[in-house]
Amino acid sequence: MLYGALEAGGTKMVCAVGNENGEILKQISVPTTTPAETMPKVLAFFKEEPIEAIGVACFGPIDLRKTSSTYGYITSTPKLAWKNYNIVGAVKEALKVPVGFDTDVNGSLLGEVTWGAAKGLSDVIYITIGTGIGGGVMSGGRLLHGMLHAELGHMLLEKEPEDAYAGKCPYHKTCFEGLAAGPAIEARYGKSGKELAGEKEVWELESRYIAKALMNLILTLSPKRIILGGGVMHQEQLFPLIRRKVTEYLNGYLETEELKDMDHYIVPASLKDDQGIMGAIKLAMDSLDGKGE
Numbered sequence: 155m156l157y158g159a160l161e162a163g164g165t166k167m168v169c170a171v172g173n174e175n176g177e178i179l180k181q182i183s184v185p186t187t188t189p190a191e192t193m194p195k196v197l198a199f200f201k202e203e204p205i206e207a208i209g210v211a212c213f214g215p216i217d218l219r220k221t222s223s224t225y226g227y228i229t230s231t232p233k234l235a236w237k238n239y240n241i242v243g244a245v246k247e248a249l250k251v252p253v254g255f256d257t258d259v260n261g262s263l264l265g266e267v268t269w270g271a272a273k274g275l276s277d278v279i280y281i282t283i284g285t286g287i288g289g290g291v292m293s294g295g296r297l298l299h300g301m302l303h304a305e306l307g308h309m310l311l312e313k314e315p316e317d318a319y320a321g322k323c324p325y326h327k328t329c330f331e332g333l334a335a336g337p338a339i340e341a342r343y344g345k346s347g348k349e350l351a352g353e354k355e356v357w358e359l360e361s362r363y364i365a366k367a368l369m370n371l372i373l374t375l376s377p378k379r380i381i382l383g384g385g386v387m388h389q390e391q392l393f394p395l396i397r398r399k400v401t402e403y404l405n406g407y408l409e410t411e412e413l414k415d416m417d418h419y420i421v422p423a424s425l426k427d428d429q430g431i432m433g434a435i436k437l438a439m440d441s442l443d444g445k446g447e
């Protein structure tokens with residue numbers, strides 16, 4: 155059986171056709187400009203393919219409440235052309251197949267839980283640290299939605315005393331994203347993360363912010379594994395620093411088998427940056443089990 159997968163991102167739309175093993179058979183990418191310009195190209199790709207269902211893993215905030223009159227809409231996004239855009243409606247009307255819908259980060263989480271670094275686990279957090287910070291949560295085998303969906307990137311963090319940078323988030327200044335996303339690193343030092351790869355103190359500070367956020371998440375959601383993806387996490391030197399600091403901050407408060415084995419508790423994304431599009435395939439598969447619209 156063939157499934158459509160759409161990873162709707164703020165800069166590009168990745169469109170793919172895949173199968174039940176998560177294999178991507180065909181893939182294109184369309185720049186995200188305006189719905190009027192972008193969506194016809196996206197839908198034209200899928201119209202040529204004999205897909206049984208489609209999964210949409212979408213940038214947000216989005217409306218995931220099935221009973222809401224704006225279910226399937228992109229809601230209060232700062233990408234103004236997409237504000238209040240009914241993406242699920244557009245896909246459904248054009249393709250006439252079931253549509254699975256969730257956040258981009260829940261999509262990546264689903265990819266990793268189904269085929270990657272958290273295969274078979276029921277309590278997992280996926281965080282992407284790149285141009286923004288977002289996170290998906292699975293608890294008891296279900297993706298966490300709640301009132302809307304989790305926005306892990308905007309939790310407030312305690313600023314490090316030596317950090318003179320005011321914070322990048324237009325809403326909260328010193329939230330996780332405001333202190334630790336790629337643009338915050340660049341604004342703090344005047345150079346991109348890539349250019350700063352060899353600067354030890356940059357990653358020391360970055361690892362402290364990430365570890366603080368992870369400590370909050372470990373204590374509130376009790377995940378069995380945490381997966382870190384996104385462009386900033388391509389700086390692999392961060393992983394040992396983060397693991398050490400999480401242990402230090404927890405300060406022995408929790409004793410579990412998982413926390414004794416930090417190398418397998420806090421892990422990199424494992425699907426070569428295909429976790430999002432593979433997760434969208436799983437969203438499509440799940441929509442045929444009655445979980446979609």
Ligand code: ZN
Nearest residue numbers: 308323326329
């Ligand atoms: Zn924020």
